[in-house]
Amino acid sequence: MGKRQISDLQTSELVVTFLISNIASIPMQNSSIPLFAGLIPIIVLVVCEIVLSNIMLKSCKFRKFICGSPVVIIDHGKIDQKVMKDLRMTTEDLFEQLRQLDVFSLQDIDFAIIETNGQMSIMKKPEKQQVDASMLGLSPPSQELETVIISDGEISDSSLSLCKLSEKWVRGVLNKKHLALKDVFIMTADKNKNFNIIKKEDSK
16 A cells, blocks of 8 residues: 555555454454464455555556546635535535635635545635745755754664765764764754754753
8 A cells, every 4th residue: 555644545445454454353352263364364455455556556447446536626716516415525524624724715715626535635826825936036046855864873874875975974973073873862964964963862
């Protein structure tokens, strides 16, 4: 299923998740059932889910059949009441999702789409959108990704690789700051070697 949250799972994935948890609990509750007997259906479900996921990646029609399609529920500021009935969505449900997206007035919305996982995506009217640099004709300098290269006294090799930095450089920075590795709570850095260090607080 990849690194998706529960709220982002498709219906089929959520069903498989519940099935696996229920099957796994049976041998734990009944000691007369061998553990291996519970593993077989779990493996079958996992394999089926992987196969279905791969088919959905390659076939748009199959993905649409399993997951459905996004639907427009607000079009140019107008609520499509027929779509709401088809989705069995109440006005309270609609406004709850809008509030979760920091929208408190229908007058601010140009388009709203219900995604296949039940979440809502919105496009605000131009006059209600936040101003960004492109609207002001500005060209801000590009930024590099800042990652945590030391967490609670431990160096992260993956973060160093992402920033294309070396452990030797990290230890050199710590030596200049007269710090030991164990004294660092968090150290962040980017490809340009800009860094920030937060020391561990005294436990006393």
